[in-house]
Amino acid sequence: MSLSSLFLNKYGPKPLTRLFRSPFISLVERRIINSSAEIRKNPDWIALIDNEEERKRWSEMAAEKFGTTPTDMEYIFEELAYYKTLQENCQGTMVLGGAGMVWVNDVPDDNQLLREVKHYAAVLEAHPKQKIELKDNATLMLIDPLLYPLDYELSHLLPSPIESPAAALRVSTFGDRPGSFEAWSKVVAELNKDIKTEDNIYTDCDQGNGFCWLPTDIRVNADGSVGIKSYINNLHPIxxxxxxxxxxxxxxxxxxxxxxxxxxxxxxxxVRVSVDDYECVHFTAPHPNDVDWDEVDLNVEEDDIWEAWEQGIVYTEPVPGAFVEPDRPLVPYSLRGEALQVVVEMKNMHLTPENPEYKPFRSHGVNRWQNSGIPNDNIVATSIWYYDIDNMDISGIEFRDPIGAYEELDYINSILEKKTFSYVYGESNDIGKGFGYEQVAGSTEIKSGRVVCFPNSYQYLRSSVKLADPSKPGHVKMLLFHLVHPGVRLPSTSIVAPQQQDWWIKDAFATSPLKGLPRELCHMIQQKVNMPMSLEKARKKYLDPNGLHLRYEGESEIYNTYIHYGDIIG
Structure with a gap:
């Protein structure tokens, strides 16, 4: 069975952000995760894992930094042995990140592909119409999927798919205009008519957005090479x-x-540490309801009895059980032979001595966590290649994931339940505010050349970034791929012709029957016929203060409960 079929069977066709939920993670398990991640930061940890002196040093480090116990370390070393086997079966140089389900790969500075990406980034940076500077005065969008998106009201549907990226500028018609979210929902249903589901894939999506990303179709060949089958939105295919x-x-x-x-x-x-809340609690004083009040001194108040009972509660930490190897295959399922859809994004962050720090937008007074895209985009995973970092002080990427057992929080009302929960899972005055509950998943270090790949079940947080040397400028340059649910098909650049008017003016008019007409006449035709949107209109429509960027960020924010554990750039 293909990986796309396995994924579809596991989660169905709907957005992962609406489906994936994690179990509660105890503080004991949290320190196991953090200690393991800290050990794996050492690039030589696999070679050193069986060295007794090194294991002793790691144990001392974990105990000092995270409070890890000898029992915790026994579990950690068993799990690290499994991770060693897992990574020995990995292709290339990829390794586990600091959070579960996060994978990283470090590209060396002398890599030819890195040089190519830097070269073409410089080409885009030099193109005045290509660049979009956001109002934070730091972010430069080179390939922005939020410009010329699939607009449910304005975008057209081609009568048949294009054959190649370049062929997108040779179509003879823009096709029909569905004109509404409901009409595009029918298009999505037709694209996925072979999927057995009671609801349309768009059922849980927001009709009020009026837009979504426009992905590119790709094909992973049997040898692992990748063919780009349709144009990349906002990157001219010729x-x-x-x-x-x-x-x-x-x-x-x-x-x-x-x-x-x-x-x-x-x-x-x-779950590494199974928790029975009541096994963690022991009482040294009788419960007030069990007290024989006839034997109580008349001078003792009822509040004193309750206080004595509360102060007499003793908590015992849960302990990890024996390590059980996951049922996950050591060699991952393959995407070779699969047709996929990705959204491509490319952006820079530039800081100067006059503007030495980037502080991201904060919502309700706190840092804002978010997912990649919105439910309509059905993104399941994102990769970020930090291909060029210079003179920037950046923290690692922090992730958190939604908790599935909402009902377990609904009955935490009594003093005992609240205290037990805090002891086992940690304090969180904010938990329960918003649309769900989340917990920290871990973090991964950012450095130049690193690719970080993570599931969109995680939420991430944009952090403040500042110049390492405030007297000199600095930058972070990123190339992102957002992977659409592999088991579904969304409207893509295969069936939506390029919506950039300047592409057609330069190319379609040069090769169409209109070739040779005077420029003035061509301009008159452009004003009269239903041409795609000009860059000026697109920027005004999608990038104004009330436009697409802020609307998109607001939709991503729906999953936030404002529990802040760290920062992210990306």
């Missing part, structure tokens, strides 16, 4: 055809990371 070839090679090296993440999602990690 003018930048050589960059398309480079992006194909980048995707070829990214697909194995996606395979690891999707395999992890199909086989989620079991």
């Amino acid at each position: 003018h930048h055809s050589s960059f398309y070839a480079t992006l194909s090679k980048v995707l070829e090296r990214t697909i194995p990371l996606f395979e690891q993440v999707l395999t992890d999602l199909v086989h989620p990690t079991n």
Whole structure:
């Protein structure tokens, strides 16, 4: 069975952000996760794992930094032995990140593919119309999926799919305009008519957005190479055809990371520390309801009895059981031979001595967590390649995941239940505010050349970034791929013709029957016929203060409960 079929069987066709829920993670398990991640930061940990002196040093470090016990360390070393076997079966140099289901790969500075990406990034940076500077005065969008998106009101549907990226500018018609979310929902239903589901894939999506990302169709060949089958939104398929070839090679090296993440999602990690709340609680004083009040001194108040009972509660930490190897296959499921959809994004962050720090948008007074895209985009995983970092002080990526057992929180009303919960799972005054409950999943370090791939079941947090040396400028340059649910098909650039008017003016008019007409006449025709949107209108529509960027970020925020554990850039 293909990986896309396995994923579809596991989660169905609906957005992962609406489906995936994790079990509660105790504080004991949290320190096991953190200690293991800290050990795995050492690039030589696999070679050192059987060295007794090194194991002793790691144990001392974990005890000092995280409060890890000898029992915890026994579990950690058993799990690390499994991770060693898992990584020895990995393709290339990819390794586990600091959070579960997160995989990373470090690209060396002398890599030819890295040089190619930097070259084409410089080409885009030099193109005045290509760049979009956001109002934070720091972010420069080179390929922005929020510009010229699939607009449910305005976008057109081609009568048949295009054959190649370049063929997108040779279509003879823009096709029909469905004109509404409901009409595009029918298009989605037709694209996925072979999937057995009671509801349309768009059932849980928001009709009020009016837009979604427009993904690119790709094909993973039997040898692992990747073919880009339709144009990348906002990257000209003819003018930048050589960059398309480079992006194909980048995707070829990214697909194995996606395979690891999707395999992890199909086989989620079991809870390491099983918790029975009542086994963690012991009482040294009788419960007030069990007190024989006839024998109580008349000078003793009832409040004193309750206080004595509360102060007499003794808590015992849960302990990890024996390590059980996950049922996840050591070699991940393959995406070779699969047709996939991805959304491509490319952006820079530039800081200067005059603008030395980037502080992301905060909502309700706290840092804002978010997912990649919105439910309509049906993103299951994201890869971020930090291909160029210079003179920037950046923290690692922090992740959190939604908790599934909402009902377990609903009955935490008594003093005992609240105290027991806090002792086992930690304090969180914010838990329960918002649309769900979340918990920290872990963190992964950011450095130049690193690719970080993570599931969209996680929420991530944008952090403040500042210059390492405030007297000199600095930058972070990123290339992102957002992977659409592999078992479904969304409207893509195969069936939506390019919506950038300037592409057609330069190319379609040069090769169509209109070729040779005077420029003034061509301009008159452009004003009269239903041409695609101009760049100026697109920027005004999608990038104004009340436009697409802020609307998109607001939708991502629906999952937030404002429990802040760390920061992220990306």
